Amino acid sequence: MRHSFLNLLRQGLSGHRGWPQAWRNPEPRRSYEAVIVGGGGHGLATAYYLAGEHGLTDVAVLERGWIGGGNTGRNTTNVRSDYMYPESAALYDLSLRVYEGLGRELDFNIMLSQRGWLFLIHDLHQMETARHKANWMQCNGIDGVIVDSAEARRMLPALNPAADARYPVIGAFPQRRGGTIRHDAVAWGYARAADRLGVDIIQNCAVEGLVMNGGCVTAVQISRGTIGCGRMGVAAAAWTARVTAMAGFPLPMTSHILQAMVTEPVRRCLDHVVISPATGAYVNQTRKGELVIGGIMDLYQSFSQRGTYPSIEKVVAAVVEMFPAFSSLKLMRHWAGVVDITPDRSPIIGPSPVPNLHLNCGCGTGGFKAIPAGGLLLAHAVATGRQHALAEAFGLERFRLNALVDEAAASGIAH
Template identity: 50%
Template sequence: MSPRTPGADLPEHPDFLWRDPEPKRSYDVVVIGGGGHGLATAHYLAENHGITNVAVLEKGWLAGGNMARNTTIIRSNYLWDESSAIYEHALKLWEGLEEDLGYPILFSQRGVLNLAHTLQDVRDSVRRVEANKLNGVDAEWLEPDEVRKICPVVNTSGDIRYPVLGATYQPRAGIAKHDYVAWGFARRAHRAGIDLIQDCEVTGFATDGDRVTGVQTTRGTIAAGRVALCAAGHTSVLTDMLGIRVPLQSHPLQALVSELLEPVHPTVVMSNAVHVYVSQAHKGELVMGAGVDSYNGYGQRGAFHVIERQMAAAVELFPVFARAHLLRTWGGIVDVSPDASPIVGRTPYDNLYLNCGWGTGGFKATPGIGWALAHTIAHDEPHPTVAPFTLDRFVTGALVDEHGAAAVAH
């Protein structure tokens, strides 16, 4: 049964993940964006803070945006203390999320390899491993023969254009089934009494001085005590309605999957130099991606020249994939900040909260940012893991520059 099938007038049934209610006239909290971050925030508002008079508004269908258009990699091996803290918090939640939600999410801790192809890559990689260890994040430096043991299908020959000189390795990293993650959060939020309202686009805001009093939508005006923006690449569209200038650029991010194959790729492999990353999904398809498109836009589709580059890079690293057939491609809309780090916290409006700028790292942060944003909304004070990522850092200059971690989508 489709997750969208249940209606507001239907009785509770174990096959129903959630209902499709009509919006009420007012809520204590309105979360704009029904993707992973919005659903996780709603879940933790109920579970951690007892706040259940909440609506999650989604202009399309739940988890139909970036949550359905990402490549599901989960890791926490970021360089800077601030970044590793939020992603490690998220990874620890991932490790118990299936039990917490009571729903299968197919979380597979198969490890992530980040390949080094030059001496500078090696220096940077070893530095990151040591920084990870200081922050309590599991990380190792592997020599080429050790890389081959972890992932035998990687081409570690010394006479290729991009020889593998080693790799960082995070064993606890992995992948999960993105749809199942969203459905698990939605199911728990629904059972807590939270309204999940689809086909409800926000078209404006009602304000009283420096306070947002409600949201105007295609399904009427909804009063709100507090409002949280979890709209990823479309965040700036919403903030523009309020005259808030947010330093974001929205870029398409393309990815693709192959036909179904027998299990041959046991881990996740990423390479900045060759500019590709590859994992094998649970059903058997190869999931591949690279960097974001350089232009700004909202197109959710693939393009031949991007596909061609991704496939060429994949075959460079994995000659065994040369005869794999492309099955489908897609694009998501990522929101990128000047320092390639998220923007989370309060805004010039007293009761309006930002959650954006995650770029290509949004999926892996899902439970962590849901936990932290729910705390921020409930207490009107940033959770410690997101305190470094407030909007005012672009005034103070206290940036968290993670461009190295975002050279390829991840």
């Protein structure tokens, strides 16, 4: 059933009891042409584009938990494409452009709100870096301008007005096309659309082993038995390395927790997504009125999926420094996701040492905004066996070749 105005009206009048199940819950078949490991945004998008763009519908998505229960449901819902290197800018702007039309394409309201992503500049060094980045972005054809202190204060009335503020704001760097999206809707929308094209989405199905034959993956072992596969795409974030270890090769990634928290809802007081790399926090207000706050990544390795008090304290202190009025709000919830960090903070996309196994991982702290591009590029690799032109810089071999896409410095974010 389409999500049309007429259907919404009909269902509203009948108590919303008539909506069909959004996607099936099938038993796995004995084999599939392609198996995608990971039922988050990236895995579901991959399956959707395999079926929709490449006509490959004999596809299963294996998810060890539930759809959208990993990092797709644990992020701060921000999207932007203000990257500096041309390779990254092309990747993330492709994602943002697809997101701009995704609600209509999937017939699922992803609630994209391009409210503007505002990067605060606190000192002359940051201003110089921001100007450098703004020039790069103009060369890359991506919107981004620097505004002065008065304009930043007009955009953010709640900003600390004190003349002796510890982090005075001397300007800001907005990307106006940046903003937020309802994160669960991205997973649900891709899942529903992929399911309609014939993809089997199998939840509660962890990969326990791989059957290798002649150097290729031929089957996946799950708790319920074995599923044959002609080719495989792995988009399981931090757990991708566990799957590739089963195939006999390691990945250059470490896992860390990235935390976020949300306050009680209040009336509208913050129009944009605001990041302050100097203080180490970013914040936006949801449509319900809650403030969603994210911050620094914990530096040490962790798979714990839960938060730590030192990080909460630092992030809250940073937000209160920027917006003193927020100090009277209570935190309602707090959570952590496990991010997969590569040495250059850029994703690993494309072929692997196993010829029929393809990767999409290492998005680190920027996985949510990369979902459509990650799905398109992994689907291309799985369907054709070749690297997509936009993914050429992001192959696994770049570490051996020392050809890094060093976004650790270029993205300028706090983690």
